Amino acid sequence: MRIGEVAEQAGVSVRALRYYEEQHLLVADRAAGGRRRYPESAVERVRLIQRLYAAGLASATVREVLPCVDSGETEASPALLERLVDERALIDQRITDLLSVRDRLDEVIGVARNPDLGCAHDDTRPGGRPGTIWKRSHEGR
Amino acid sequence: MRIGEVAEQAGVSVRALRYYEEQHLLVADRAAGGRRRYPESAVERVRLIQRLYAAGLASATVREVLPCVDSGETEASPALLERLVDERALIDQRITDLLSVRDRLDEVIGVARNPDLGCAHDDTRPGGRPGTIWKRSHEGR
DNA sequence: CTAGAACCTGACGTTGACGTGAGGTGCAAA
DNA sequence: TTTGCACCTCACGTCAACGTCAGGTTCTAG
Known part of the structure; x- marks a missing residue:
């Protein structure tokens, strides 16, 4: 998916997605030409990030916690x-x-x-x- | 009470109390010499303000809502x-x-x-x- | 081929709730 | 009187989560 699609479906701004990438909360590979490509799963991940923010978690904490929540386990x-x-x-x-x-x-x-x-x-x-x-x-x- | 006492008992900084006054969320009369004097009730009010903030209310909303919550009624x-x-x-x-x-x-x-x-x-x-x-x-x- | 979306990378602006000095005053104790 | 802490008023600094503008590139429809 392109960044605009993800943004629309997840209900956030394009800028927000680029910010998440900057913060290492969300990764995207690049198509030839340099444009970001996201898997479908990105939408759900963004929604999760939103929920975590809405819950008042600091971004650093989100960064720490996300991998665990992703995998459903902590080896940490x-x-x-x-x-x-x-x-x-x-x-x-x-x-x-x-x-x-x-x-x-x-x-x-x-x-x-x-x-x-x-x-x-x-x-x-x-x-x-x-x-x-x-x-x-x-x-x- | 003096500002330091209120701050300590309510668990906030002195700066925060002055900020609340600046925002018209909290009033204090002045003793001779210009120092703020608070009634005992100020402590509870500050705790309420803190809860409202913690609940994510915008400060403008808090300003609107506080009188109602204070008086327990809305004529608004x-x-x-x-x-x-x-x-x-x-x-x-x-x-x-x-x-x-x-x-x-x-x-x-x-x-x-x-x-x-x-x-x-x-x-x-x-x-x-x-x-x-x-x-x-x-x-x- | 060309217009115009959609995208890109900086980089500065915004807002809220204070933090943090700087420089001066009030007041109770020693 | 002198110490010294708590207090006062500006006024600039901070941090997060983006918004927004600038200036350039890429993809797609016609």
């Missing part, structure tokens, strides 16, 4: 393993933060929608999953 | 309400991403720990196991 050093465990802890923290913030937003939104129910509980919220996903707006970052 | 425009709903959707997306990434990490970590199948008794890591959140993620897309 215990040092890297520790890094992964630490990253997992950070991600847990971020999830907790996000859930907390989402709950606050839900409160505010709920009150704004039903100003009369000032003190009433929103009982459409069973203990586990707070709130309903009312709307899915799609926006990159 | 339907435009702001829509913003909040959109933000909620983004947060949901981020949560989904994080859960997905966390699962990938768990796979890798699991394999690295038990290269030959599953008796998971080795839990003697430094720092211990982070988080009580062990629920499996439902795939979002």
